[in-house]
Amino acid sequence: MNREVIDLVYDRECPACNAYCQVVQIRKSVGDLRIVDARENSEVLTEITSQGLDIDQGMVLKMGNQLYYGSDAIHELALIGSRSGVFNRLNYWVFKSKTVSRILYPVLRFCRNFLLKILGKHKINNLGSKNNEKF
Numbered sequence: 001m002n003r004e005v006i007d008l009v010y011d012r013e014c015p016a017c018n019a020y021c022q023v024v025q026i027r028k029s030v031g032d033l034r035i036v037d038a039r040e041n042s043e044v045l046t047e048i049t050s051q052g053l054d055i056d057q058g059m060v061l062k063m064g065n066q067l068y069y070g071s072d073a074i075h076e077l078a079l080i081g082s083r084s085g086v087f088n089r090l091n092y093w094v095f096k097s098k099t100v101s102r103i104l105y106p107v108l109r110f111c112r113n114f115l116l117k118i119l120g121k122h123k124i125n126n127l128g129s130k131n132n133e134k135f
Contacts, residue, residue, distance in 0.1 A: 004031030071105035
């Protein structure tokens, strides 16, 4: 029996995002989580771009044919997440609420963007916007 592959697309050059994506786990009954670096070309990144989603402003979770972006991605990830370990239990407890996810995600995104600006990282700019290379 083939298990569903669930893609989590994020910016690997962000230390905070990378730490989160390396620790977060989903329940085995849901499927297999595949971590995808948005700085590398992939079919899922092409799909994200075709949907007009700016990967610099939010991670994407792809389950089946559905794309979850930003706060919706972190909320869905919490719902399908494993409850093993302190981090995963805390992740579930904080982001199981769609409302809390929508409130906290912009704060987390601001901190992420500020961190990447300090580190001198360039944006992925998957949508090809002009003058949109730096944080």
